[in-house]
């Protein structure tokens with residue numbers, strides 16, 4: 404490949420940074436275009452993503468445009484990870500990766516996102532039962548990861564190497580402190596296997612690089 | 624070892640929009656499969672044998688055997704559908720060949736369903752039908768978000784002017800959305816607001832595979848129920864009771880786990 408992939412992103416939202424991590428891990432050239440929330444329902448983003456959200460990508464090398472972070476991650480890996488650095492092509496690993504990616508997409512993203520919504524925009528309303536609902540769900544979902552890693556006795560979700568299915572969890576897990584406040588520490592203490600896994604992922608150079616870039620983007 | 628005429632696939636399921644995605648996919652592909660009905664009301668999905676198949680404790684879950692005899696158990700409806708077409712749809716009846724533009728586009732809409740329509744419509748159901756206290760804000764937020772997502776589907780179908788989400792062919796992306804769209808009224812969404820999506824829903828319902836697969840593990844009653852308001856209220860009350868019981872038990876289980884962790 405020669406031309407940089409265009410990544411539509413947002414400085415704050417976790418989902419686009421998931422794609423940035425994968426691009427970085429695969430060493431692919433890309434160019435980030437930040438879009439403000441109020442500009443998401445118009446061109447050029449809406450032409451790429453009819454849902455008017457980020458992330459979305461355009462790949463000038465293949466002419467493919469994609470939306471939904473999970474689908475983008477699969478596209479990047481299937482198209483560019485020729486030496487299977489972040490994936491498996493053997494069965495059953497190849498398919499188990501998909502179970503964990505879909506779980507991240509449907510189980511972590513939306514529910515962590517709902518907690519963020521109530522936390523950010525509606526602390527004033529008396530919505531305690533709604534807030535508790537999503538806090539409990541965060542604890543439950545991370546509990547599933549913790550129990551799975553503990554039971555398998557492996558360092559990563561599938562097989563014995565770090566894959567896209569692990570990395571997909573990073574941006575929302577990074578927001579745990581913001582989402583749960585004091586409660587974050589408690590969850591991490593209760594789920595030590597999850598915590599060790601998260602730290603292991605955070606220590607990766609590509610993840611570190613994205614953390615730095617995000618901090619830089621947000622301080623501008 | 625299974626004998627040659629016994630299906631290798633077992634589907635663990637319940638009559639829900641996520642469950643019927645898989646039975647419809649299997650019917651569309653004409654694959655033989657065994658059905659194991661999971662009683663969510665008695666928490667079978669949280670029993671150890673089931674968690675060994677699906678660590679998240681939900682349906683649908685699918686187990687199968689590879690040609691070399693080794694077993695596989697998969698969870699998450701989207702992943703199961705991707706597996707089934709990758710392994711069994713070599714004629715591309717409901718999928719496109721890997722690495723094609725249409726293949727990637729199918730996955731965009733598949734994730735749009737799994738990460739968008741499913742969770743948001745599920746929250747609308749929760750606040751409208753099951754929540755212990757009526758939180759008007761929650762009902763509004765999630766019914767509106769579901770309507771917004773339906774609007775995205777509706778205008779996409781209208782703009783592309785093709786029968787299905789990705790072109791002329793019904794794919795796993797359409798199948799993933801169908802059970803949810805067919806149950807719109809349960810989440811307080813009027814399908815009449817979205818004429819192109821409504822026409823798509825009816826087109827899907829005409830398919831023999833959809834008709835057969837939707838009645839697994841038992842009759843798909845939601846479309847009839849939505850026409851009978853009084854019965855709908857009664858069923859909603861019954862569901863509310865067991866969902867709340869489940870929520871209470873989940874909270875208690877979590878407390879017990881925390882307690883055990885502290886005692887270590």
Ligand SMILES: N[C@@H](CCC(=O)N[C@@H](CS)C(=O)NCC(=O)O)C(=O)O
Nearest residue numbers: 416417418456457458471472473738
């Ligand atoms: N399931 C989608 C979620 C995308 C999403 O919600 N992105 C947020 C930023 S993290 C967004 O664009 N929000 C804009 C809005 O809600 O208007 C994905 O993973 O790509």
Ligand SMILES: N[C@@H](CCC(=O)N[C@@H](CS)C(=O)NCC(=O)O)C(=O)O
Nearest residue numbers: 509639641663681682683699700701
């Ligand atoms: N994202 C998952 C969602 C699965 C899901 O939420 N299943 C529900 C029924 S539709 C369930 O098993 N609930 C039981 C429980 O939460 O205990 C998928 O698409 O497979």
